[in-house]
Amino acid sequence: MHSDAFDRYHFAESRLHRLDPRVKVSLTVAFILGNALLPDASWLALGLAWFLLLVANDQSRLGLWFTFRRSFLALPFALAALSAIFSPLGDPVFSFSVANITLTVTDFGLVRFAGILIRAWLSVQAAILLVAVTPFPDILHALEHLRMPRLLITIISFLYRYLFVLTDEVLRLLRARAARSAGMTGQKSGGGLFWRAQVAGNMAGQLFIRSYERSDRIYNAMLSRGYTGNLRTLHPHTMKPSDWRFLGLALFALLLTQLTGWIR
Amino acid sequence: MHFSPAPLHIPDGFLTLVISLVFWALTALAVGTAISKTNQSLGEKQIPLMGVMAAFVFAAQMLNFPVVGGTSGHFLGGALAAIVLGPWAGILVMTAVISIQALLFQDGGLLVMGANIFNMGILTALIGFGLYRLSSRVGKPVRLGVAGFAAWLSTVASALLTALQLWLSGTSRLEIVVPAMLGVHLLIGLGEAIITVAALGFIEQARPDLLSAEKTASQGGQGWVLGGVFVSLGAVLLSPLASADPDGLEKVAEDLGFLGAGQSAPYNILPDYTIPLLGETALSTIAAGAVGALLALGLVILIGRSLRRAQG
Amino acid sequence: MPIVHPSPTVLPLPATPGALLLAKDLHFSYPDGHPALRGINLQLNEGEKVALVGPNGAGKSTLMLHLNGILTGSGNLSVAGLPLTEKNLPLIRAAVGLVFQNPDDQLFSPTVFEDVAFGPLHMGLPEPEVYRRVEDALAAVRMSEYRNRLSHHLSVGEKKRIAIATVLSMSPRLLVLDEPSAGLDPRARRALIHLLHELPVTMLVSTHDLAMVRELFPRTVMMDGGQVVADGATADLLQNQALLEAHGLEMP
Numbered sequence: 131m132h133s134d135a136f137d138r139y140h141f142a143e144s145r146l147h148r149l150d151p152r153v154k155v156s157l158t159v160a161f162i163l164g165n166a167l168l169p170d171a172s173w174l175a176l177g178l179a180w181f182l183l184l185v186a187n188d189q190s191r192l193g194l195w196f197t198f199r200r201s202f203l204a205l206p207f208a209l210a211a212l213s214a215i216f217s218p219l220g221d222p223v224f225s226f227s228v229a230n231i232t233l234t235v236t237d238f239g240l241v242r243f244a245g246i247l248i249r250a251w252l253s254v255q256a257a258i259l260l261v262a263v264t265p266f267p268d269i270l271h272a273l274e275h276l277r278m279p280r281l282l283i284t285i286i287s288f289l290y291r292y293l294f295v296l297t298d299e300v301l302r303l304l305r306a307r308a309a310r311s312a313g314m315t316g317q318k319s320g321g322g323l324f325w326r327a328q329v330a331g332n333m334a335g336q337l338f339i340r341s342y343e344r345s346d347r348i349y350n351a352m353l354s355r356g357y358t359g360n361l362r363t364l365h366p367h368t369m370k371p372s373d374w375r376f377l378g379l380a381l382f383a384l385l386l387t388q389l390t391g392w393i394r
Numbered sequence: 395m396h397f398s399p400a401p402l403h404i405p406d407g408f409l410t411l412v413i414s415l416v417f418w419a420l421t422a423l424a425v426g427t428a429i430s431k432t433n434q435s436l437g438e439k440q441i442p443l444m445g446v447m448a449a450f451v452f453a454a455q456m457l458n459f460p461v462v463g464g465t466s467g468h469f470l471g472g473a474l475a476a477i478v479l480g481p482w483a484g485i486l487v488m489t490a491v492i493s494i495q496a497l498l499f500q501d502g503g504l505l506v507m508g509a510n511i512f513n514m515g516i517l518t519a520l521i522g523f524g525l526y527r528l529s530s531r532v533g534k535p536v537r538l539g540v541a542g543f544a545a546w547l548s549t550v551a552s553a554l555l556t557a558l559q560l561w562l563s564g565t566s567r568l569e570i571v572v573p574a575m576l577g578v579h580l581l582i583g584l585g586e587a588i589i590t591v592a593a594l595g596f597i598e599q600a601r602p603d604l605l606s607a608e609k610t611a612s613q614g615g616q617g618w619v620l621g622g623v624f625v626s627l628g629a630v631l632l633s634p635l636a637s638a639d640p641d642g643l644e645k646v647a648e649d650l651g652f653l654g655a656g657q658s659a660p661y662n663i664l665p666d667y668t669i670p671l672l673g674e675t676a677l678s679t680i681a682a683g684a685v686g687a688l689l690a691l692g693l694v695i696l697i698g699r700s701l702r703r704a705q706g
Numbered sequence: 707m708p709i710v711h712p713s714p715t716v717l718p719l720p721a722t723p724g725a726l727l728l729a730k731d732l733h734f735s736y737p738d739g740h741p742a743l744r745g746i747n748l749q750l751n752e753g754e755k756v757a758l759v760g761p762n763g764a765g766k767s768t769l770m771l772h773l774n775g776i777l778t779g780s781g782n783l784s785v786a787g788l789p790l791t792e793k794n795l796p797l798i799r800a801a802v803g804l805v806f807q808n809p810d811d812q813l814f815s816p817t818v819f820e821d822v823a824f825g826p827l828h829m830g831l832p833e834p835e836v837y838r839r840v841e842d843a844l845a846a847v848r849m850s851e852y853r854n855r856l857s858h859h860l861s862v863g864e865k866k867r868i869a870i871a872t873v874l875s876m877s878p879r880l881l882v883l884d885e886p887s888a889g890l891d892p893r894a895r896r897a898l899i900h901l902l903h904e905l906p907v908t909m910l911v912s913t914h915d916l917a918m919v920r921e922l923f924p925r926t927v928m929m930d931g932g933q934v935v936a937d938g939a940t941a942d943l944l945q946n947q948a949l950l951e952a953h954g955l956e957m958p
């Protein structure tokens with residue numbers, strides 16, 4: 131695996147790709163916030179939200195099912211919500227017993243469980259679409275415009291830049307470890323658990339020192355180019371009328387979704 | 395592909411809005427303070443350092459080691475980062491790591507990011523640095539032992555808090571989620587402890603200047619020790635209680651009004667859930683919803699403003 | 707929503723009476739006590755292209771870090787007649803463009819554009835001027851179409867060219883390159899030699915690539931053990947087998 135596997139941006143000529151990153155970030159957050167605001171069992175509204183998501187997928191020209199196919203990330207976490215079906219609130223649907231304990235599934239519990247899963251699944255798709263149609267540096271610019279603290283943005287952009295350098299370094303270390311323990315097949319990479327963890331710890335220590343010293347050299351490179359402690363940035367993004375129009379339209383659609391969820 | 399070390403990155407949808415916003419507020423407060431503290435006390439050299447260190451934590455989380463039968467131990471890094479870089483810088487580094495995991499890899503949600511940062515960045519810094527600083531002047535074996543214990547406990551406490559948040563949100567049943575989360579993380583925490591100790595040992599040998607007692611003392615005051623010990627005790631006492639007597643804890647939370655508040659939508663906290671003049675109608679509920687949303691928005695803007703000011 | 711920067715400070719270009727770079731008796735020891743420079747004397751004139759050679763650990767990189775005040779030891783150093791002092795530091799850093807050995811240290815921004823813009827932006831230039839300089843610098847290294855690329859996607863050779871652009875955008879009077887040809891394949895190395903040949907800037911280039919030295923640099927400075935052991939016409943130095951052998955160098 132090369133760390134290029136970390137890339138999430140998918141280029142295409144589309145309206146969504148051209149949209150100002152601030153609009154995209156705000157709408158993603160608004161969409162996720164909207165999902166959280168909807169009351170349980172507002173199936174129509176959740177369906178409408180999914181429809182909006184499909185429209186967005188289509189607009190991105192990445193394919194109608196682009197985010198759907200990548201959306202099962204949160205699935206392992208669904209286990210945590212499974213116990214919600216036994217909620218004591220609501221009427222029992224059926225019960226069964228496991229080793230002397232009687233578990234009762236309730237209608238409220240089932241609705242709650244479904245609600246959690248659907249919200250999680252819709253939200254993660256919105257986030258997937260955002261990074262697929264926006265280069266990550268543009269997302270950072272957008273966050274800066276949206277008043278995220280500058281220091282944090284700067285740290286994240288350094289993190290983003292050196293993610294690739296350092297994960298490559300880790301992969302090299304791991305390969306070296308694998309090569310050295312290859313002789314001991316059948317003995318599962320040799321040594322006891324404690325020893326294995328300690329090897330990982332030494333790697334972490336080594337990686338730490340190298341990273342620390344690298345940050346010194348980066349600092350020197352920054353000084354050489356006039357850095358005196360105040361970071362400046364350019365502001366290349368300006369909202370076009372079409373960006374405002376899109377924002378208004380999308381917000382209106384989200385508001386409609388909320389109304390659908392609340393009026394019954 | 396999953397990059398998260400442990401099932402601690404909560405996705406969107408699993409926490410209610412109230413719990414999400416409460417932890418966003420706490421996190422914003424801590425991160426805002428961390429920003430103004432690092433601006434005051436540390437040179438401009440700190441910026442690339444924190445950035446590269448965040449990349450280090452991200453990369454180090456890929457260092458796994460086989461435990462038993464296909465599962466592998468992983469590394470979270472919150473305690474180590476706080477011990478070596480100081481608690482404030484550690485918090486910022488972990489905030490960056492968790493942000494990029496959520497933004498770029500959808501590992502953890504956006505609305506619940508406040509909770510994720512709190513669990514994995516702030517709580518771990520408090521326990522990790524607090525306990526380590528307590529022992530910064532004693533001999534190396536004891537100090538490393540304390541660091542290991544702190545790393546283990548920070549993982550366990552993260553898991554416990556995650557479980558409690560899920561329970562308060564009505565997502566999980568207390569008697570199931572607490573034993574499950576704790577059970578897994580009592581083990582994962584051991585890996586965290588060994589890696590943290592080995593890494594610290596390595597660093598101490600190669601660059602003793604980075605871990606001197608003076609440096610540790612200058613990075614955070616006695617308040618951290620107090621907070622760290624307090625939170626550690628809380629985690630140690632609460633864990634057995636929550637697993638052995640979930641009904642008791644449930645009763646306490648109910649009496650204190652936590653349960654209701656956590657599971658309801660935020661506008662339900664508004665008096666009588668409706669706007670008086672409009673009466674019990676759908677319209678009134680919608681209006682209440684709008685007011686709630688505006689309040690939330692106002693809160694976010696206010697936090698943003700104060701962060702901006704703290705920074706400038 | 708364009709955001710206007712507070713009135714930027716445009717730096718004037720320094721005038722040059724006499725030598726562009728003058729180093730007198732530079733001494734420097736690293737904090738661990740290791741002496742890396744032991745009395746360096748060096749003069750560079752406007753328009754010269756000079757090679758800096760010497761074995762590993764000779765002190766080449768250390769010397770280069772002195773030339774724009776990243777490291778400061780004892781002795782005198784002046785650039786374009788300006789002595790290296792705290793006050794002159796911004797001017798000197800704009801005048802001496804230093805490119806580091808490892809391009810992953812030099813390119814610290816997510817995108818190529820941001821990296822090339824970093825220098826001019828922090829010199830306090832107004833935004834239109836920054837944009838113009840980025841375009842010019844990228845054109846000079848023939849990488850214009852790379853402006854929106856992500857730095858971590860580039861090959862080593864491309865990274866090295868962009869690294870040079872990051873200082874060219876500051877319009878330096880003196881270009882200081884640390885081992886620019888290390889790690890390049892023959893084609894990228896050839897392209898780099900072309901580029902260095904074309905660039906109309908005074909330059910000091912440290913390298914182990916003596917074939918490139920012979921081709922590109924009329925003058926060579928040889929260092930060993932923190933001292934300048936030879937300084938003269940490249941043709942003479944490279945013919946002196948005894949000198950080369952004494953300092954661990956070898957003609958290809």
Ligand SMILES: Nc1ncnc2c1ncn2[C@@H]1O[C@H](COP(=O)(O)OP(=O)(O)OP(=O)(O)O)[C@@H](O)[C@H]1O
Binds near residue numbers: 740760
């Ligand atoms: N940060 C440092 N701390 C201590 N000693 C150092 C440091 N950096 C370099 N040195 C030492 O200073 C001496 C000169 O190093 P320098 O990097 O300047 O050599 P160089 O000529 O650039 O070598 P190379 O051809 O390998 O790049 C070496 O002996 C090196 O070990």
Ligand SMILES: [Mg+2]
Binds near residue numbers: 766767807884
């Ligand atoms: Mg060197």
